[in-house]
Amino acid sequence: MSPEQPPHHAVFDFDGVLVRRDSTVELLRRRFRRRPWLLPLALGPLTAYAATVATPPLQAPASRVVVRAALAGTTRARVEASGRALGAELAHDDRWRVDAAVEAVRTHLAEGAVTVVSAGLDITVRAYLDALDLHDVAVVASRLDGRLGGVHLTDHTYGAAKVVRAAAAGLHRWDVAYTDAASDFPLLAPARRKVLVNARPSVVAAARLRWPDVEAVTW
Numbered sequence: 001m002s003p004e005q006p007p008h009h010a011v012f013d014f015d016g017v018l019v020r021r022d023s024t025v026e027l028l029r030r031r032f033r034r035r036p037w038l039l040p041l042a043l044g045p046l047t048a049y050a051a052t053v054a055t056p057p058l059q060a061p062a063s064r065v066v067v068r069a070a071l072a073g074t075t076r077a078r079v080e081a082s083g084r085a086l087g088a089e090l091a092h093d094d095r096w097r098v099d100a101a102v103e104a105v106r107t108h109l110a111e112g113a114v115t116v117v118s119a120g121l122d123i124t125v126r127a128y129l130d131a132l133d134l135h136d137v138a139v140v141a142s143r144l145d146g147r148l149g150g151v152h153l154t155d156h157t158y159g160a161a162k163v164v165r166a167a168a169a170g171l172h173r174w175d176v177a178y179t180d181a182a183s184d185f186p187l188l189a190p191a192r193r194k195v196l197v198n199a200r201p202s203v204v205a206a207a208r209l210r211w212p213d214v215e216a217v218t219w
Helices: 023-034 036-050 056-070 076-091 099-111 122-131 161-168 182-188 201-210
Strands: 009-012 113-121 138-145 152-154 176-179 193-197 215-217
Touching: 009 099, 023 036, 023 056, 023 076, 023 113, 023 122, 056 152, 076 122, 076 138, 099 113, 099 176, 113 122, 113 161, 122 138, 138 161, 161 182, 176 182, 182 201, 193 201
Parallel strands: 009 113, 009 176, 113 138, 176 193, 193 215
Antiparallel strands: 138 152
């Protein structure tokens, strides 16, 4: 472990672990509800994304296309304001907040350090944590870029990119990892303790083929 890291470090996925559903999908859903004329623009990308469910390597690029189509005609500043507001709202919504996961974050934080590594938007994750007074939790997550003719995802922190982005932030090893998704197996791999949160049975089965001692919890 690099000397700048504390002796105990836990990493958490965000969507499906600290919140019950996908926060970026919720952000886009609200945008479509307010601006239904955007749906025709996004129909093609949404159809393509649905077709990638059985092909996980294609999901990341397909999701980036969906986000770009959904955010047509707006600015990065406006989307970031909406993302921050959503994060703060979800932190206080019992239907979204996963209390057991939040308590696990607090427990690990008392023992060392915690980083949330998420494909979701960094501003949404940060706002959620700050609303719960978890200011000391670090965030490595996807960001928005407003250049190149529209708002789009950059540094998309999905799948194996989570490990790459974590390393770029100075995090090279962690003791515990929490996730709900098979796409996060690269994030689970380095962890001494691996925890699946509310994961589908197929994900638990696939994980236990690799790591028989993986834990599965229902929160």
